[in-house]
Amino acid sequence: MNEEMSHEIVLDVNGKVKRFSAPARRLLSDALRGDLGLTGTHVGCEHGVCGCCTVLIDDQPVRSCLTFAIAAQDRKIRTVEGLADADGKLHPVQAAFKECHALQCGFCTPGFLMTATALLEQRPDPDEEEITEAIAGNLCRCTGYQNIRAAIGHAVELMQSDI
């Protein structure tokens, strides 16, 4: 078998420029986890159904398992590692998930956090239906969705009181 061609890939992740070399078939999810050591992004179904691997590209939530790293160059990527402040202070969405018990095993949580963050950046005061619609593409198999919905509602309050 021929040696697989490697590409120099440059990604902008959480405001930092990251360089690594990888073949074209490297999925963004695997690049984040394996090449860059950012294991906060979880990999579940690997075909776009479960939502665990959701990251933000140019502020829009996308499936990192359905994106090739090489095609995500020149875009701004945000992962769950970029949510908390440098001093460790949790992002309001993270704080709300903690306070409302919106996670149990935590496997799906990074995907929910990124999806919820994008929702609240686009619609700072979403109604119940908008919250439900936003997280409809994310699967949780242990906590259940009621606490997750409540947490996103609580995150709205935290963000408003923050200002």
Add this chain to the structure above:
Amino acid sequence: MKPASFDYHRATSVEDATQLLSELEDAKILAGGQSLIPLMNFRLSTPPHLIDISNLPELSEIKVDDRSVTVGAAVTHTTLLKTQRVASELPLLVDAEKLVAHEVIRNRGTVCGSLAHADPAGEMTAVIRVLDGAVRTSSVDGERTIQAVDLFEGPLQSSLKENEVIVEAIFPKLGRNSLSSFREVARRHGDYAIAGAVSVVDYDDARSIASARTAFLSVGPVPILISFDQLLAKTKISDIGHDEIYEIVSSQLNPQADVHASADYRRHLAAELAWESLKACV
């Protein structure tokens, strides 16, 4: 699950993309990748070359004129859904887009990509069929237009030639005397529909039906169109009967059974959804 190895080519223009398509063996076009990459992750598809057209500005436009809404091949579902002029000039596109997968998929997936993918469960395949739309393609041999009726040949099979790329989809606008409605049933909003029906009703000046048709998704190998023109000519929409519509639809559809639904249930759903979507065109 990892895709098989391939060579990546970022096209610098449509011409560059068609040149690469003709030179490289078994190359595939990559736009949003939301249908192609799952197939590659499962290794159901193992193209040796991908040609990325998602960054081409000339394919990123939505044009609205007197007759149609034209959507470039790099336009995502989200962009179409959020374009104000589309909502006012051809609201059926927005109604359909709200049913296309989940927002996170719509953020990457493209309108033309879902047409090229030719999945009969795809909302956009049914919409372009009921509107009698078309796609414009490009290749080293030149450009051509493929009508929706000729585009879909079977499940995941389109009439695109190997060296052709869709550059835009053309959705004809509805007249002022036309109404449309999209209905589907899925286990969760955003999942693949078990069945769906999208109807267009054109009225004459006397508010009688001049033409009525419904396209169906998820009930056949391609989006299926049923015309009710003969049955409903000159009828008021308030006078059409459930049983006649149900009988016509259920006698013409032969859906397949799968893990989600039996053939009979799919047929029943499609007939009821046709009725509901027609009645919504009041």
